[in-house]
Amino acid sequence: MSIELKNVTKQFGGVAAVNSVSFSVNEGELMALLGPSGGGKTTVLRMIAGLEMPTSGDVFIRGQRVNDLSVQERNIGFVFQNYALFKSMNVSKNIAFGLKIKKWKRADIKERVAELLKLFGLDGLEKRYPHQLSGGQRQRVAIARALAPKPSVLLLDEPFGAVDAKIRQELREELVKLHHDLNVTTIFVTHDQEEALEISNRIVIFSRGCLEQVGAPREVYEQPANEFVARFIGVMNVLDTEVKDGVARLGELQFPANDQPNGTRLRIGFRPYAVQVSTDLTLFPYRAVLRHTFFLGVMLRLEFELPSGLTLRSRMTKEEYAQLGLEDGKEVSLQIRNYRVLAKEDSTLPPEKEFTYQPPPTIAEHI
Amino acid sequence: MAGHVKKKSNGDSHRQSRRGTEESPVVKWVLITIALAFCMVFLLLPLVNVFAQAFGQGWKAYLRALVDPDSWAAIRLTLIVAAISVPLNVIFGVCAAWAIAKFNFRFKSMLITLIDLPFSVSPVVAGLMFVVLFGMNGFLGPWLQDHPLHLFGKEIEIKIIFAVPGIVLATMFVTFPFVARELIPIMQATGTEQEQAALTLGASGWATFWHVTLPSVKWGLIYGIILCNARAMGEFGAVSVVSGHIIGRTETMPLRVQSLYEGGSAASGAAAFAVASLLALLALVTLGLKTLLEWKQTREFERSQQAVQPVRHNETAFLKREDFR
Numbered sequence: 147m148s149i150e151l152k153n154v155t156k157q158f159g160g161v162a163a164v165n166s167v168s169f170s171v172n173e174g175e176l177m178a179l180l181g182p183s184g185g186g187k188t189t190v191l192r193m194i195a196g197l198e199m200p201t202s203g204d205v206f207i208r209g210q211r212v213n214d215l216s217v218q219e220r221n222i223g224f225v226f227q228n229y230a231l232f233k234s235m236n237v238s239k240n241i242a243f244g245l246k247i248k249k250w251k252r253a254d255i256k257e258r259v260a261e262l263l264k265l266f267g268l269d270g271l272e273k274r275y276p277h278q279l280s281g282g283q284r285q286r287v288a289i290a291r292a293l294a295p296k297p298s299v300l301l302l303d304e305p306f307g308a309v310d311a312k313i314r315q316e317l318r319e320e321l322v323k324l325h326h327d328l329n330v331t332t333i334f335v336t337h338d339q340e341e342a343l344e345i346s347n348r349i350v351i352f353s354r355g356c357l358e359q360v361g362a363p364r365e366v367y368e369q370p371a372n373e374f375v376a377r378f379i380g381v382m383n384v385l386d387t388e389v390k391d392g393v394a395r396l397g398e399l400q401f402p403a404n405d406q407p408n409g410t411r412l413r414i415g416f417r418p419y420a421v422q423v424s425t426d427l428t429l430f431p432y433r434a435v436l437r438h439t440f441f442l443g444v445m446l447r448l449e450f451e452l453p454s455g456l457t458l459r460s461r462m463t464k465e466e467y468a469q470l471g472l473e474d475g476k477e478v479s480l481q482i483r484n485y486r487v488l489a490k491e492d493s494t495l496p497p498e499k500e501f502t503y504q505p506p507p508t509i510a511e512h513i
Numbered sequence: 514m515a516g517h518v519k520k521k522s523n524g525d526s527h528r529q530s531r532r533g534t535e536e537s538p539v540v541k542w543v544l545i546t547i548a549l550a551f552c553m554v555f556l557l558l559p560l561v562n563v564f565a566q567a568f569g570q571g572w573k574a575y576l577r578a579l580v581d582p583d584s585w586a587a588i589r590l591t592l593i594v595a596a597i598s599v600p601l602n603v604i605f606g607v608c609a610a611w612a613i614a615k616f617n618f619r620f621k622s623m624l625i626t627l628i629d630l631p632f633s634v635s636p637v638v639a640g641l642m643f644v645v646l647f648g649m650n651g652f653l654g655p656w657l658q659d660h661p662l663h664l665f666g667k668e669i670e671i672k673i674i675f676a677v678p679g680i681v682l683a684t685m686f687v688t689f690p691f692v693a694r695e696l697i698p699i700m701q702a703t704g705t706e707q708e709q710a711a712l713t714l715g716a717s718g719w720a721t722f723w724h725v726t727l728p729s730v731k732w733g734l735i736y737g738i739i740l741c742n743a744r745a746m747g748e749f750g751a752v753s754v755v756s757g758h759i760i761g762r763t764e765t766m767p768l769r770v771q772s773l774y775e776g777g778s779a780a781s782g783a784a785a786f787a788v789a790s791l792l793a794l795l796a797l798v799t800l801g802l803k804t805l806l807e808w809k810q811t812r813e814f815e816r817s818q819q820a821v822q823p824v825r826h827n828e829t830a831f832l833k834r835e836d837f838r
Contacts (some may be wrong), residue, residue: 195713217712224713230706234728243724244714295714 147209147300148173148331149194154203156189156355163189165355166203171299171348176325177333178342181352182378187335189302190352194333196220208298223292223330225302229284231276237287238263238272244295258333263289265327281309282317289321293330302334306341318345339379343367373413373488381447382415383458384488397454398432401485416485418447421460423478425470430479434458436472448472450480563793566786570753570779578784579791586761587769587788592676594752594765595745598685602741603734606692613693614700615708628693631686636826639686640754647673647682675757680765688741695737699730736806743799747792766792 149171156164164186171177179187192198194205196217205212212220232240242261245255263269266286276284282439285305292300301394305321306314323343325332336342343363351358351366351374358378359371370376377384387394387401389410394403401414424430434450437457446467448460458480462470535542568575578584609628613621631639648654654674661668673679707729711721727734749767756763758772766788773785 197713198707218715218717221715222713224710226706226710228706230710232707232710232725232728233703234725234731243711243716247711247715247720291710291714 147171148207149333151190152203152206152207152229153205154190154193154200156186156193156198157201160424162355163195164193164200164463167355167357168203169350169357169360171331171333173331173479174329175331176322176345176347177331178346178349179333179335179352180339180342180378181337181350181358183337184354185337185352186355187337187350187352188303191303191333191335193439194299195222195224195301197224198495211447221295221298223289223295223297223300225285225288225292225300225305227304227307229276231284231287231291233276236273236275237268237279238286240276241291241294243291248295258294262294266290277378282313285309285317286320289324293328297330299331299333304330305334306336306338321345334341343379351378355379370486373415376415376486376488381418381459382411383418384415385456387412387414398452399454399456399482406490411491412487413489414485414489416482418459418461420483420485421450421458422481422483423448423450423460423462423470423472424480425472425476427477427479430481432480434477434480436474436476439467439472439474450478560793560817563786563789566783567790569786570783574783575787576779577791578787581784582759582772583764584769584784584788587764587766588791590680590764591746591766592675594680594684595742597681598745599738599742600690602688602745603683603688603692603738606696606737606741607734609693610696610700610730613697614703615705624699628690631689636687636748636750637754640683640751643679643682643686643751643755644674647679649674666668675759675763677763679755680752680763683755684745684748687748687751688744691741691744692737695733695740696730697734700726703729732806732810736803739799739802739806743795746795750789 147170151170152168153166154164154167154168155162165491167186167190175421179190181187189198193200194207196212196215196219196271200213205435207222226381232243235243238239238259241259242255245258250258259272263272267287268283271279271283276287286464289300302321306317310319320340321332321334334346346363348360348362349366350360353374354391359366359375361369361371367379370379370444374385376382380437385396385399387396387399389403389406389412390408392404392406394401394406394410394412394414396414401412403410403412406412416435427433432452434452436448437451440447441460443463444463446464448462448467450458450460452458460480470478567578579588583716597743609624612618613625645655646649646653649658651674657671657673661670671678673682707725708721711725712718716724746765747767749771752765753768753771756765756768758764758768760772764772770785770789770792773781773788776782776785
């Protein structure tokens with residue numbers, strides 16, 4: 147166990163930014179801390195680093211309780227969102243800084259810096275100053291600098307936030323490759339669910355300072371622990387139904403609910419890919435009209451309207467779309483293959499949770 | 514900083530020189546002539562005159578005027594006062610700038626206002642404040658007189674007004690804002706992330722300050738020190754009030770210039786200009802250093818701009834590769 151948090155709480159002026167959070171990170175894992183802005187994920191990262199002290203609870207690094215250790219004593223590598231390179235030092239000196247502070251021998255420093263320059267493809271840039279580097283190069287220097295003193299864990303705060311979309315993809319691949327090559331325990335913070343799903347081994351999902359779920363990307367996508375996770379990771383159709391005669395109903399939609407008494411309200415959710423579509427109007431139980439088609443690259447997002455006015459979101463590949471001969475305004479039949487009960491209430495359901503972050507529809511949905 | 518702005522605007526006006534909104538050449542040259550003439554009459558001419566008067570009775574008279582024991586004492590005192598007050602103001606300035614730029618606290622805006630106080634208070638009033646505080650009839654003066662310092666078995670009376678400590682205090686008061694004013698905007702712009710990064714790499718607070726904070730404010734600090742020093746050596750009003758003009762003991766160079774000039778004789782007039790010429794020289798050196806620093810900053814800035822070009826080029830190549838995939 148590389149890192150463990152036990153009931154960690156952090157309060158800022160009476161407000162809990164992080165509320166009794168516990169999770170652990172295995173040695174060599176690439177872990178994502180995911181959540182909407184203000185969810186407390188950066189605070190958790192900074193508490194692991196020692197840049198913030200927990201109000202209560204314990205932080206362990208490799209079995210050692212580090213609550214009382216200063217940031218200098220924790221032997222962590224931290225990469226800041228804007229990299230925070232030392233502006234007055236060139237690339238070599240930036241990377242060598244941690245080693246010089248730890249009083250490495252000069253020859254050893256030289257060797258280690260050369261090794262890192264090579265590893266990060268920074269050869270020839272060693273005399274450059276930070277302002278003379280591109281965004282991607284800056285990030286590589288920042289990671290090299292953090293890794294130079296051989297930390298027990300690498301912490302990255304929104305590592306891909308400061309570069310534009312095109313380079314971001316390349317940097318993600320670089321981070322995965324780097325993690326694969328060095329096998330150093332890595333934790334990174336992101337608010338981008340696609341990013342977390344794509345590159346991490348496991349994801350910790352936060353909202354409003356609370357831990358919602360920990361799991362592998364596939365796990366949190368396919369078996370979300372609660373409504374928040376279900377709706378934050380990927381797109382979900384959400385319906386508030388009411389049980390009558392053993393069937394949960396909303397409009398013409400019906401879901402079996404044998405064991406539920408009449409009047410029970412169920413909130414039901416299903417992924418867009420769970421909606422099956424046919425142009426044979428008798429094949430599936432529900433009739434619907436295709437209202438809008440959104441082009442997302444390889445995938446298309448479709449919005450179907452049922453006679454009762456309900457709108458369902460579905461998606462398919464361009465090939466499937468062409469095969470079915472679909473177009474806006476076309477009438478189809480639908481069925482819902484699998485769904486989950488997100489919430490249950492005997493009499494009344496609480497109003498839908500407010501979300502500060504609406505995840506954009508993404509390809510990641512089709513993992 | 515000022516250097517960047519100046520350089521930039523120069524370039525802009527160059528590019529716009531054929532715009533229809535530009536004034537006609539006649540207007541342009543009239544304006545330039547007026548500005549130059551004004552500078553000649555009011556700035557350059559008096560300066561040249563100082564040197565002309567100083568050397569009016571020959572090299573030997575000039576040197577004799579400077580090595581005159583009382584003038585020499587004034588030069589020494591000025592150097593001592595600057596040597597004490599400038600370093601102290603550097604320490605206070607760095608502390609104040611650090612506190613203001615890196616922390617949030619309740620009386621921050623009050624502190625910022627206080628730092629500017631010496632700029633808005635007349636130096637004579639500043640001097641008077643110290644007289645009222647430490648003078649014989651003042652607030653702390655009598656107490657100080659009654660409580661002499663016991664050192665090495667001797668009794669030493671602490672005298673502030675009409676003595677060197679008073680001059681140092683008055684000088685420090687007047688020059689206090691220079692260093693802090695230069696540093697605050699630079700430190701605010703830099704933020705605290707670099708310091709935090711140094712901490713995560715194992716650096717102590719002191720190492721962080723020495724290796725990260727100080728280098729990033731280096732030029733601003735030097736700039737502030739130069740301005741602070743120039744003002745410290747040239748201050749007249751505040752020092753005049755607290756010094757008591759004791760010839761050979763509490764006279765700084767500006768005060769010496771005045772007393773020599775008021776001496777009336779041709780010789781003492783020339784001597785006054787000889788001492789004044791040193792102050793004028795200090796001003797010129799300060800200006801020269803200031804220009805050099807600005808030039809250095811601009812050059813570093815431009816060099817960095819140029820150096821980015823090939824990197825950008827690489828990046829587009831890299832993007833093309835990405836597209837190709």
